[in-house]
Amino acid sequence: MNFLLKAATVIDPKSTFHQQTVDILTENGIITDINTNIKATGDIKEVKLDNLYISQGWFDSSVSFGEPGYEERETIANGLDVAAKSGFTTITLHPNTMPISDHSGAIGFLLAKTAQHPVKAYPIGALTVESKGIDLAELYDMRQAGAIAFGDYKKSIRNPNLLKLALLYAQNFDGLIVSFPQENQIAGKGIVNEGKHSTLLGLKGIPSLAEEMQISRDLFLLEYTGGKLHIPNISTAKSVALIREAKAKGLQVSCSTTVHHIALTDEKLTTFDTNYKVLPPLRTIDDQKALIAGIQDGTIDMITSDHQPIDIEHKNVEFDNAAYGTIGLESAFGVLNHTLGIEKTIEMLTNGKSIFKIESNVIAKNNKANFSLFTPNGDSTFTNNHVLSTSKNSIFFNHAIKGNVYGILVDNDIILQENS
Numbered sequence: 464m465n466f467l468l469k470a471a472t473v474i475d476p477k478s479t480f481h482q483q484t485v486d487i488l489t490e491n492g493i494i495t496d497i498n499t500n501i502k503a504t505g506d507i508k509e510v511k512l513d514n515l516y517i518s519q520g521w522f523d524s525s526v527s528f529g530e531p532g533y534e535e536r537e538t539i540a541n542g543l544d545v546a547a548k549s550g551f552t553t554i555t556l557h558p559n560t561m562p563i564s565d566h567s568g569a570i571g572f573l574l575a576k577t578a579q580h581p582v583k584a585y586p587i588g589a590l591t592v593e594s595k596g597i598d599l600a601e602l603y604d605m606r607q608a609g610a611i612a613f614g615d616y617k618k619s620i621r622n623p624n625l626l627k628l629a630l631l632y633a634q635n636f637d638g639l640i641v642s643f644p645q646e647n648q649i650a651g652k653g654i655v656n657e658g659k660h661s662t663l664l665g666l667k668g669i670p671s672l673a674e675e676m677q678i679s680r681d682l683f684l685l686e687y688t689g690g691k692l693h694i695p696n697i698s699t700a701k702s703v704a705l706i707r708e709a710k711a712k713g714l715q716v717s718c719s720t721t722v723h724h725i726a727l728t729d730e731k732l733t734t735f736d737t738n739y740k741v742l743p744p745l746r747t748i749d750d751q752k753a754l755i756a757g758i759q760d761g762t763i764d765m766i767t768s769d770h771q772p773i774d775i776e777h778k779n780v781e782f783d784n785a786a787y788g789t790i791g792l793e794s795a796f797g798v799l800n801h802t803l804g805i806e807k808t809i810e811m812l813t814n815g816k817s818i819f820k821i822e823s824n825v826i827a828k829n830n831k832a833n834f835s836l837f838t839p840n841g842d843s844t845f846t847n848n849h850v851l852s853t854s855k856n857s858i859f860f861n862h863a864i865k866g867n868v869y870g871i872l873v874d875n876d877i878i879l880q881e882n883s
Contacts (some may be wrong), residue, residue: 464875465490465507466832467624474518474809478826487517489832492742497828512869512883514840516805519823520552520871521812524719524791525695525767526584527616529853531572532561537772537853538743539573540734543580545851547878550812550835550868551793552582557616558589565589566695567608572610574609581876585611585819587641590629595619599629606636611819612693614641617742618757619677621647623684630690639819641693642681645743654783655730656744659767664732666782669744671699678702682709685716693818694718696769698743700753707762717818718762721769722791725754725796737785738776738858741769743837758803765815768795772854774825794845796837797864805839805866836869836879843867 468487473480486501487494503509527538537545546554556573558564570586577584588610602613613633620626620641621860626813629640650673655661657668667727678694682705685692697703697718709716721741729745739745757763768791777786799808812835818825824833845859870879 464877465642466872466877467501467507467509467838468515468872469509469511469519470515472516473515473826474805475826480826487618487826491831494828494830494832495827496532497826501514510773510877512838514838516837517645517826517834518809519826519835520873521796521835522549522553522765522816523557523768523770523795523836524765524815524819525557525721525769526554526792527549527557527559527771529772530560530576534630535853539854540577541678541853543577543582543584544878545792546582546841548868548880550796550837552833552835552871552873553585553707553816554582555585555587555819557587558594559616560579563589563594565592565594567601568602570605570608570610573845580733581871581873581878585609585821587614587616589613590615590620590640591625594618596625599625599632602629603636606638610653611639613638614629614643614693614870616696617643619643619645619647624673626681627684627688630685630688630692634690637691639691639693642651644674644677644681644694644697645669646673646677649676654740654744655732656746658729658747660729660732664735666732671701671746671750672718674699674743675701675705676816677778678705682714685709685714686712689715696721696724696743697763698724698746698754698768699750703757703762703846707757707760710764717764717864719765719767719815720754720758720763721767722798723767723769723789724794725751725758726802726862727858735782736778737780738789738856738860740782740787741858760808764818766799766811768792772852773856774854778856780822789856790850790852790854791858793851794857794859794864796868797845798859798862800839809842829848832872832874834872834873836868836876838869839866841866
């Protein structure tokens with residue numbers, strides 16, 4: 464289809480139309496005109512939305528659904544719709560399905576299931592067979608099948624030699640290794656951040672040391688082997704400092720943090736609400752400030768929703784027994800915009816594409832149409848009415864949000880929220 468976006472304010476520092484309000488015409492998935500007062504003719508669909516802003520399509524580097532194996536949590540079809548209506552044009556899918564996505568056939572299945580949807584989904588292949596941390600999976604075969612990176616979701620690599628081999632081997636095909644930052648023997652049976660609040664609440668703690676020791680070890684290995692390493696979901700001040708130092712040395716290391724780690728702290732645990740049970744756990748206000756500083760100075764490359772649907776049977780139980788995880792696609796933009804402001808929010812939602820070698824499309828004539836549609840203004844509160852996922856385990860219920868997402872326009876397709 465052909466679309467004409469009317470009076471759209473562009474947020475794209477790489478575009479000559481940055482901060483300008485213009486009309487944008489797309490024909491057969493290509494931007495054919497950017498100007499003022501373009502007239503819709505023929506088979507062009509005019510799109511007029513209140514206070515419309517557009518940016519390059521947003522990217523989330525940490526998304527889980529349920530299919531195959533956990534369809535009661537989320538299907539691929541509905542999950543992709545959730546991503547689209549939350550403003551994301553591109554996501555990665557973790558291998559934490561049943562069976563684990565640890566071979567080329569599983570990668571092919573995910574690509575086939577997602578191929579017809581406007582949201583582009585890139586599978587992350589499991590680093591080890593069945594994500595058990597014992598033997599490396601067939602990384603090259605998965606890469607040939609379409610895997611974009613390799614990691615065992617929320618499972619750290621216990622054996623340092625295994626990570627060493629993975630970093631060495633993946634260099635043969637420019638592969639990206641993802642290493643979850645937790646030293647399990649230090650973490651022990653902890654379930655929340657170790658500190659004042661864990662002591663007051665009588666909950667076993669996970670010390671910051673567990674994350675920082677693992678990151679320190681992984682960075683030593685990276686310095687020895689070379690290669691490319693991505694450390695997801697960092698949560699402590701020392702982690703930011705370690706990665707800042709590694710980047711100054713010239714190591715090819717990237718990292719992300721989550722929306723909830725920069726917006727919330729472990730003070731929220733006093734309600735024993737299991738939606739606040741996430742991994743890594745919510746940390747302290749000092750950690751939160753350090754993460755935001757790391758975002759501002761470029762140490763942290765991207766922010767992710769770490770979207771992980773969990774069914775009610777595994778969340779509506781005692782805190783000790785509840786599963787880790789929160790949905791986050793629906794709340795990501797509103798919380799980030801409230802916390803960081805619009806320019807930094809858009810930067811952090813688009814920045815990660817280059818690290819995962821995903822094409823970026825500057826908003827300019829003759830480029831591909833790949834837009835997120837939103838309005839940055841308007842204060843409200845995130846409620847169950849905002850949730851589009853099958854599972855309802857949001858950490859951000861009753862949290863302040865700013866702005867609203869309309870949807871996406873990708874190639875010949877537009878997907879908008881029902882109330883847009």
